[in-house]
Amino acid sequence: MKSPWPTKKLGEICEEIISGDWGTEREKTGSVLCKVIRGTDFILAQKGKLSEFPDRYIDIEKFEKIKLKQGDILVEISGGSKDQPTGRILFWDRNETIPIAFSNFVKKILLNTGIVEPKFFFRYWQFLYFKGITKNYEDRTTNIRNFKLKEFLENEEIPLPPLPIQQKIVKILDTIQEAIDIYDKIIEKTKELKKSLMGDLFNYGAPSFRRGRKLKKTEIGELPEDWGVVRIKNVVLDTEQKDPSKTPLQEIKYIDVSSISNEFLKIVEYKSYLGKDAPSRARKILKENDIIFATVRPYLKRIAFVPKEYDGFYGSTAFCVLRSNPEKILPYFLFYYVSTDVFVSKVSGYQTGSGYPAITDDQVKNELIPLPPLPEQQEIAEILQTIDQKIEIEKRKKELYGELFKTMLNKIINQEVEVENFEV
Numbered sequence: 420m421k422s423p424w425p426t427k428k429l430g431e432i433c434e435e436i437i438s439g440d441w442g443t444e445r446e447k448t449g450s451v452l453c454k455v456i457r458g459t460d461f462i463l464a465q466k467g468k469l470s471e472f473p474d475r476y477i478d479i480e481k482f483e484k485i486k487l488k489q490g491d492i493l494v495e496i497s498g499g500s501k502d503q504p505t506g507r508i509l510f511w512d513r514n515e516t517i518p519i520a521f522s523n524f525v526k527k528i529l530l531n532t533g534i535v536e537p538k539f540f541f542r543y544w545q546f547l548y549f550k551g552i553t554k555n556y557e558d559r560t561t562n563i564r565n566f567k568l569k570e571f572l573e574n575e576e577i578p579l580p581p582l583p584i585q586q587k588i589v590k591i592l593d594t595i596q597e598a599i600d601i602y603d604k605i606i607e608k609t610k611e612l613k614k615s616l617m618g619d620l621f622n623y624g625a626p627s628f629r630r631g632r633k634l635k636k637t638e639i640g641e642l643p644e645d646w647g648v649v650r651i652k653n654v655v656l657d658t659e660q661k662d663p664s665k666t667p668l669q670e671i672k673y674i675d676v677s678s679i680s681n682e683f684l685k686i687v688e689y690k691s692y693l694g695k696d697a698p699s700r701a702r703k704i705l706k707e708n709d710i711i712f713a714t715v716r717p718y719l720k721r722i723a724f725v726p727k728e729y730d731g732f733y734g735s736t737a738f739c740v741l742r743s744n745p746e747k748i749l750p751y752f753l754f755y756y757v758s759t760d761v762f763v764s765k766v767s768g769y770q771t772g773s774g775y776p777a778i779t780d781d782q783v784k785n786e787l788i789p790l791p792p793l794p795e796q797q798e799i800a801e802i803l804q805t806i807d808q809k810i811e812i813e814k815r816k817k818e819l820y821g822e823l824f825k826t827m828l829n830k831i832i833n834q835e836v837e838v839e840n841f842e843v
Contacts, residue, residue, distance in 0.1 A: 423834065424580045430572035432540070432579075435529040439485050439521040442475030450476040453518035456487070458495030458525055461509045466603070469515065477520055485521055489514045490537055494544075496566045497524040505566035506553030510541040526568060535577070539585035542592055543577050546832050549825055584838055588831055591841050595824045602817035606810055613806040617759055621789060625798035628791075639787050646791045651741065651757075652784040654748040658709070658740045660702045663733060667695035672732045674705065676713040679721035683814070684758055686723050689732060703734040708750040710741040712757060715777040719767050724754045739780040749793065751800035756788055 442455060454472040456464055463471050477485070487493075491511040498505060521527060530537055547553055556571040557564055580588075623629060624643045634641045637648045663671045673690050675698070680687045692701070705711065707730040713721040715737040725732075734740060741757065743750040756762060766783055770776035791799070830836045 424578035426576040426578050427534075428573060429575050429577050430569075432531045432535050432577065433528050433572060434531050436568070437485060437527040437529065439523045439525045439527070440477050440481050441522045441524075442477040442520070444475065446476050449479050451479050451482050451518055452476055453482060453486070453520050455520050455522050456493070456509075456525065457522045458498040458505070458507060461493075461495065461507055464509055464511070464513075466607075467513070469513075469517070469519070472519070475520075482518065482520055485527065487511050487515070487519045487521065487527075492528045492530070492537055492541055493521055493525050494528060494566070494568060495524065496526055496568055497563050504548075504554045504557050505564045506548060506556060506568075506571070508541055508544040508548065510538055512538075534579060534582075536582060536585040536589060538589045538593075540577065542589065542828060543832065546828050547575065549828070578832065580838075587838055587841065591831070591838070592824065592828060595820060595827060599817055599820045599824065602813050602820065605813045606817065609806060609810050609813065613803065613810070614760070616806065617755065617803065620799045620802065621756060621759065624791060625795045625802070627798060628795050637789075639789065642789050643791070646789050648787050649747075649790045650784070651753075651786055651788055652781075654744050654753070654788075654790065655784065656742045656744050658706075658742050659704045660736075661704055661733075663692070663694035663697040663701055665694070667693065669694045671697055671701065672729075673697060673701045673734075674711070674729065674732055675700075675735050676715065676718040676721055676737045679711070679713065679718070679723045681718070681720045683810070684722050684724075686725070686729060689729070697733070698735075700736045701733040702736050703738055703740050705732045705734045705740065706730055706742060708743065710743075710750065710754045710757060711738040712741060712783055713737060714739050714780065714783065715775055716770060719770075719778070720763055722754070722758045722763075724751065737777070739783040741784070748790065749796045749800055751804060752791075752796035753788075755800060755803045757783075762786065762788075 439455075442453075443450070446452065452474060453476075454469060455475045455477070456472055460472055463469070489512060493509040493511065495505050495507045495509075530540055552575065553566070553571065556567040558567055559565075579585075622641065623634075624632065624646070628643070633644045635644045639648060642648070663669070671692055671694055673692060674686055675690070678686055678688045678690075692698070705725050707725060707727045709725040711723050711725060711734055713719055718737070741753060743753050766778055766786060769778045769782045771778075827836075831838060
């Protein structure tokens with residue numbers, strides 16, 4: 420049986436913990452303009468989207484202490500959410516010329532590199548995060564979740580194989596991560612292609628219908644001359660509402676606005692209740708091929724098509740439910756049009772209210788949309804569905820590699836694989 424690797428407390432290999440600074444929006448004497456990374460920006464950082472970091476002015480003396488250098492390790496200590504606990508870690512592997520610092524909700528950890536490879540430390544911390552260990556150190560006494568970093572470092576241990584083995588482990592895991600990153604880039608590029616195609620298709624029509632076609636001016640811009648312009652309310656059917664409390668012992672399945680992925684525009688979860696326990700907003704009955712459009716901020720960009728498996732579910736009153744009249748408009752054509760940036764931006768401008776700004780169902784249904792003949796609607800919808808299928812395939816591949824990463828990380832840390840036998 421293999422001898423276990425020696426261990427140390429995490430805190431024993433940390434030489435210094437450095438606090439960040441949020442800076443100010445206005446320039447002042449002796450300050451430097453820089454990008455500032457928050458915990459919420461960790462995913463953007465991994466994707467290289469540095470332009471989306473906020474700009475802040477930080478005192479030069481302070482900046483010299485908190486500027487990011489290649490190989491730095493950052494930990495999120497405040498923020499988080501129900502599905503994304505605090506304690507996330509980021510390995511800064513970029514060599515940027517622009518000045519970048521980190522906010523006061525983030526800390527930088529400096530390590531004793533004589534006994535630990537920084538990226539091995541990072542991967543081990545990921546292992547603890549995936550296992551839910553970091554969540555045990557989350558404090559939620561206020562509205563903000565806080566990570567008890569000092570307590571975590573004092574209590575948790577890290578295995579320390581020889582440095583050459585640590586470096587080999589890093590290479591094995593990096594190889595899998597590179598595959599995940601490739602699929603992530605394919606997904607991003609395909610989504611960009613879809614966005615571009617939507618603009619083209621909804622302005623000039625489906626490719627097989629374009630020959631000899633002329634455009635005309637309309638209330639919503641130039642469109643093919645044989646297209647109509649209608650209000651949504653004139654091409655959709657009435658929907659129904661029910662009060663689940665009237666059948667208190669009957670189980671209902673409920674979809675809330677937070678159940679929609681605003682990245683992939685699909686339903687990703689639901690909850691089951693007895694009628695007597697159902698939320699008061701569980702009222703709208705959903706049918707296959709409905710489009711649900713969130714009408715309350717911050718969920719306005721959460722739009723989804725209701726597939727067959729969700730037929731008969733209850734939806735939130737914070738959804739506008741659009742049920743296509745198939746004699747006038749095809750469900751997928753309507754879904755794709757109302758999910759365009761142009762349409763979402765237009766209806767978002769109607770928001771009212773200070774606490775939870777919202778729009779009304781009538782405001783959505785009163786909007787003008789283009790109306791091609793049904794055969795052309797079908798072709799446009801099929802083109803965009805093909806793109807969505809491509810995105811879904813690449814997403815599944817990325818998820819498979821993500822599971823492989825977690826499995827390999829777990830087996831390596833538990834010494835269930837012979838790292839020495841790997842060719843990297």
